[in-house]
Amino acid sequence: xxIIINLDVMMARRKISLGDLALKVGITNAxxxxxxxxxxxxxxLETLNAIxxxxxxxxxxxxxxxxEDPSSAP
Amino acid sequence: MKLYGKMSLAxxxxxxxxxxxxxxxxxxxxxxxxxxxxxYFWAYMPQGALxxxxxxxxxxxxxxxxxxxxxxxxxxxxxxxxxxxxxxxLRWIAYDCFIVSACYIINFLINPAYGHFEILTIDIxxxxxxxxxxxxxxxxxxxxxxxxxxxxxxAFKEENDLTV
Numbered sequence: 001x002x003i004i005i006n007l008d009v010m011m012a013r014r015k016i017s018l019g020d021l022a023l024k025v026g027i028t029n030a031x032x033x034x035x036x037x038x039x040x041x042x043x044x045l046e047t048l049n050a051i052x053x054x055x056x057x058x059x060x061x062x063x064x065x066x067x068e069d070p071s072s073a074p
Numbered sequence: 075m076k077l078y079g080k081m082s083l084a085x086x087x088x089x090x091x092x093x094x095x096x097x098x099x100x101x102x103x104x105x106x107x108x109x110x111x112x113x114y115f116w117a118y119m120p121q122g123a124l125x126x127x128x129x130x131x132x133x134x135x136x137x138x139x140x141x142x143x144x145x146x147x148x149x150x151x152x153x154x155x156x157x158x159x160x161x162x163x164l165r166w167i168a169y170d171c172f173i174v175s176a177c178y179i180i181n182f183l184i185n186p187a188y189g190h191f192e193i194l195t196i197d198i199x200x201x202x203x204x205x206x207x208x209x210x211x212x213x214x215x216x217x218x219x220x221x222x223x224x225x226x227x228x229a230f231k232e233e234n235d236l237t238v
Binding site: 027032 | 232233236237238
């Protein structure tokens, strides 16, 4: 998929562990791990909101669009 | 009453299916032995062998249906029925139904005993029908459609599980 999750980068910048973030966001470690490893198929706005709040960042800091075919980039 | 999960209707069903599978296998081999050891069978050799072939094919298909139902029941007991394996099982059950139906139809076409075909007869022994093949044919079609529906349900579940 062309969407890249940069959650691990933001977590490293904020120096927060997976467990602590999961606790702050209110989701399980397993679900946060699914998101972190890029296995998630969808993300709820509610979850994104909670992550942005916990990490004090913008959605764009976590989500990045990188086209598989670079010629199709806007 | 609990329909699925531990100590539920599915658990009872599993027990019945296991018993049926074991009994069915016993009866299958017993009838096979009785048929091949009878002189009557060897006297009608070309047709007898064909009918025995249908018996073996149909019997194995029925055994496979029971086995696949058992696998589905196991997932019901584990409270996790939406698995790709169940989709495969349902598809196999549908194909097995078609095999049994085909055995009935071919037997019906080549067996002279079916000269007096009866859709429905009622006598002192009960209600009888010669359209078993239709039952299996329709069941097969329905289960095949159900397997497609199940396949979609599995995809939805996977998507839901991976939505954070």
